[in-house]
Amino acid sequence: MGEKIKITINGKELLATPGKTILQVAEENGIEIPHYCYHPGLPVAGNCRMCLVEVEGARKLQTACSTKISDGMVVRTNTPQVRETVKQVLEFLLINHPLDCPVCDQAGECGLQDYYMVYGQYDPKFIENKNKKSKKATPIGKYVMLDQERCILCARCVRFTRFITKTEELGIFNRGDHSELDVYPGKELNNRYTGNLVDICPVGALTCRDFRFQCRVWYLEEFDSICPGCSRGCNIKIYYNPHRPHKAEGKRVLRFKPRPNLKVNRYWMCDDGRYGYKFIDENRIMYPLLKENGKQSEIYYDEALKKFADYLKENIPDRVIYLLSANSTNEELYVTKKFFVENYELENIFLPAEDIFTGDKDDLLITEDKHPNTNGVKAIFNILYKDFIKLDELREMIERKSISLLIVNRHELLDEVLEYVRENNVKLVYLGTNFNKTAKVADLVIPISVFAEKEGSFINVDKLFQMFTSRLEPLGVSVPEWVLFNNLSEILEYPLSYSSYKTVLKQMISEVVGFKNIDLNNFDKYGEMVEL
Amino acid sequence: MSVKILTKHFGIKDSHKINVYMKNGGYKQAEKALKEMKPEEILEEVKKSNLRGRGGAGFPTGLKWSFVPKDTGKPVYLCVNSDESEPGTFKDRHILEKDPHMLIEGIIITSYTIGANEAYIYIRGEYYPQAIRLQEAIEEAYQKGFLGENIFGTGYKLDLKIYRGAGAYICGEETALLESIEGKKGKPRLKPPFPAAVGLYDCPTVINNVETIADIPTIVEKGGEWFASLGPERNGGTKLFAVSGHVNKPGVYEHEMGYPLMKLINEDAGGILDGLKLKAVIPGGSSVPILRAEECDINLDYDSVMKAGSMLGSGAVIVMSEKTCMVKALSRLIHFYKDESCGQCTPCREGTGWMLKIINRIIAGKGRKEDVDTLYYIAKGIMGHTVCPLGDAAAMPVISFINKFRDEFEYYAINKKSMVE
Numbered sequence: 001m002g003e004k005i006k007i008t009i010n011g012k013e014l015l016a017t018p019g020k021t022i023l024q025v026a027e028e029n030g031i032e033i034p035h036y037c038y039h040p041g042l043p044v045a046g047n048c049r050m051c052l053v054e055v056e057g058a059r060k061l062q063t064a065c066s067t068k069i070s071d072g073m074v075v076r077t078n079t080p081q082v083r084e085t086v087k088q089v090l091e092f093l094l095i096n097h098p099l100d101c102p103v104c105d106q107a108g109e110c111g112l113q114d115y116y117m118v119y120g121q122y123d124p125k126f127i128e129n130k131n132k133k134s135k136k137a138t139p140i141g142k143y144v145m146l147d148q149e150r151c152i153l154c155a156r157c158v159r160f161t162r163f164i165t166k167t168e169e170l171g172i173f174n175r176g177d178h179s180e181l182d183v184y185p186g187k188e189l190n191n192r193y194t195g196n197l198v199d200i201c202p203v204g205a206l207t208c209r210d211f212r213f214q215c216r217v218w219y220l221e222e223f224d225s226i227c228p229g230c231s232r233g234c235n236i237k238i239y240y241n242p243h244r245p246h247k248a249e250g251k252r253v254l255r256f257k258p259r260p261n262l263k264v265n266r267y268w269m270c271d272d273g274r275y276g277y278k279f280i281d282e283n284r285i286m287y288p289l290l291k292e293n294g295k296q297s298e299i300y301y302d303e304a305l306k307k308f309a310d311y312l313k314e315n316i317p318d319r320v321i322y323l324l325s326a327n328s329t330n331e332e333l334y335v336t337k338k339f340f341v342e343n344y345e346l347e348n349i350f351l352p353a354e355d356i357f358t359g360d361k362d363d364l365l366i367t368e369d370k371h372p373n374t375n376g377v378k379a380i381f382n383i384l385y386k387d388f389i390k391l392d393e394l395r396e397m398i399e400r401k402s403i404s405l406l407i408v409n410r411h412e413l414l415d416e417v418l419e420y421v422r423e424n425n426v427k428l429v430y431l432g433t434n435f436n437k438t439a440k441v442a443d444l445v446i447p448i449s450v451f452a453e454k455e456g457s458f459i460n461v462d463k464l465f466q467m468f469t470s471r472l473e474p475l476g477v478s479v480p481e482w483v484l485f486n487n488l489s490e491i492l493e494y495p496l497s498y499s500s501y502k503t504v505l506k507q508m509i510s511e512v513v514g515f516k517n518i519d520l521n522n523f524d525k526y527g528e529m530v531e532l
Numbered sequence: 533m534s535v536k537i538l539t540k541h542f543g544i545k546d547s548h549k550i551n552v553y554m555k556n557g558g559y560k561q562a563e564k565a566l567k568e569m570k571p572e573e574i575l576e577e578v579k580k581s582n583l584r585g586r587g588g589a590g591f592p593t594g595l596k597w598s599f600v601p602k603d604t605g606k607p608v609y610l611c612v613n614s615d616e617s618e619p620g621t622f623k624d625r626h627i628l629e630k631d632p633h634m635l636i637e638g639i640i641i642t643s644y645t646i647g648a649n650e651a652y653i654y655i656r657g658e659y660y661p662q663a664i665r666l667q668e669a670i671e672e673a674y675q676k677g678f679l680g681e682n683i684f685g686t687g688y689k690l691d692l693k694i695y696r697g698a699g700a701y702i703c704g705e706e707t708a709l710l711e712s713i714e715g716k717k718g719k720p721r722l723k724p725p726f727p728a729a730v731g732l733y734d735c736p737t738v739i740n741n742v743e744t745i746a747d748i749p750t751i752v753e754k755g756g757e758w759f760a761s762l763g764p765e766r767n768g769g770t771k772l773f774a775v776s777g778h779v780n781k782p783g784v785y786e787h788e789m790g791y792p793l794m795k796l797i798n799e800d801a802g803g804i805l806d807g808l809k810l811k812a813v814i815p816g817g818s819s820v821p822i823l824r825a826e827e828c829d830i831n832l833d834y835d836s837v838m839k840a841g842s843m844l845g846s847g848a849v850i851v852m853s854e855k856t857c858m859v860k861a862l863s864r865l866i867h868f869y870k871d872e873s874c875g876q877c878t879p880c881r882e883g884t885g886w887m888l889k890i891i892n893r894i895i896a897g898k899g900r901k902e903d904v905d906t907l908y909y910i911a912k913g914i915m916g917h918t919v920c921p922l923g924d925a926a927a928m929p930v931i932s933f934i935n936k937f938r939d940e941f942e943y944y945a946i947n948k949k950s951m952v953e
Contacts, residue, residue, distance in 0.1 A: 092881075153875065175871075178875075
């Protein structure tokens, strides 16, 4: 193993691993070979015929997606014959295609458009009537719209439901040029990964019912992130709309798409995570709220901080509970620990276990724990699951310990707890991103920014430490938690003095025992394993 | 008088019955092969015989068998291709009807040679009476102990099953046939891997045509050298020629390889209908390039026909008289291939439909001169660019018809009427 063989593509000598295909080797070396049916996450089909290349010694052009390399193989992807063939295959694909780009949501990221500009540009010879198909703009699932006439029958989606989700809802019906993609009779596309079908569809045949017509894709910008929907930590791209703020009712983030990471999510993500993006722009807590005379009203941020500091001073740590969130980033958790445990000397700091295990998981990506960073809490606070507190034990604990200040990071408390807190004049501080019942009754509400608005890191279910970036400004006056506690520490006169996210990150990496193997100068963009 | 191998029992009453077959020496070769010969010895004879695949491709049968890998730990399968669907081809039907036991005997010997204990006959759905007859023959063979456990007391076991197709031409393509037997839609597979290594249920598989297998008992009986001596070099044995079209006596004729095409048309098939002149011949089933009358002075063996620019294919000789309109003739062929395209890969799926639209438009009197070039352009775009040979099968007639009768196509396109009618 490890031995490489020599292959020549377009005159360039390359060393490659045996067993790979021409297409894989070409892609690794930045040589583009056009293709539709090939997808790295799916079995090879070889049906679109766009990747035909010349292989020296072969009688006919060979499909680069299915032809394995051999030592000394000489491949050409740019001969007149190859170019002519690719152009003609593209012409075949387009003769019955409706060319309804102006009303097609795929426009701008369509494989047909893209390849036409590079490999097509022919003088069209087709003057016949186009074939009609039975379904145009027909919903076939909660999130997926089918347009059979735009379909180029590459069958990526069929293979996805067959080999990835193993749900087999999709098939190609009929024969020849009246072949149609459809769901099997009596079936519905209702697996939990249907959004991926839209991603892998190279054309506008499968479009996303959630995203379509919200915004033209060329107005979107994107950045890399990690899905916060569960502890899998699927790598994603966040698409946001900075240039047309009047579109989509002012929502900034319009979609998530998976980003390949073979260590985590391969090429996919689940629908729960994908369509769970809406909390970024909806129902957000933008400004601090203070409850006076039973009514919450907005206050200035500085006022809120001061109020929070007063609460902390007025109550002795023994009578304070802080409920951590497994949605916080490692850096936030680290500063939380610095602030509350090391400086404020708080002992009652817990991660509620109530909603960690929902029992909802599968064999592909979805995990039981619907938080992205439970392992981060474990690593930084050095606690085990058995130490997690149950929300229904909270009331009893508040009573037993005569708690007078309850600080809740993002959780939804049980009604009985809220009732007890109200009746016994326990101050309730809510730190969070979005409104919930608890936020609406809290004495003090302080907004924090969502994951997409800050840099940070999560540790996933497999103990993989993954970092993410942001290109969104926090909404309202919300800030990352580490900024909040850093500011609070100054008011309380034991300043933590973190000047930037980087300073927090560096200190955390050097101090947290489980992170000792991480080298920030040499960090694997696909994540690094840590010890818990 | 030609040597008869495949049709030797055709005149005998009840030739499809096992008792009649046995009375004429049937199953003696299977017994001899299983009892007295090693598989390698049979393979050697088949190699020597120069038997080439009768399904159309003409691939040397012995060589094909030798590709089956040994000791994979997986079962080996034999699939007999009886999907005979190429327009013009109706030779296997006669074997199935009149001498099914010769086929079964060939299957026993072949299976033994390649190490298969299970064999399938994939028969086209339209061959319903033939499937019934074959089933009866298989049952007879089981009753006599020629199929099943411990055949001829040798311990060798073979099960033979019929799998009936549902009417798709594409299922005659060997890998689509495998898909179909596996219960899937008949779509050809990518090659490599070849079926010899990864075939039915991903196991090593040999796929042979009915006629090929029916030759095997005779090769075992008379030896590979004798068989090879019947035809010219590299073309052993006899061949069934299915003659159709504008002849007085259409039918199936058996002759040694290398039999002259014109003799077949003029003597066996009784010459051209109504005393007309010959215009063209498709010598090997509808997918092979057409030959003009003046090109037909050739011998019917794989290499000679190839040299003439066409293919012997399945030996289906389609004869066209001077009154044939080539535009309409081609439109029939394109219609067939358009209907039968599986639709899996782009050039064949889209190209066949496009060609049909154009040629139908020409016939409807709405042609343009440039349509002929477009037809040619589409066919060239299909040729050699598809998953399976069906793409070539659809393209070759178009290319050859236009190459050889371009004037007729242009005449029709420009003048909105046929040149010959």
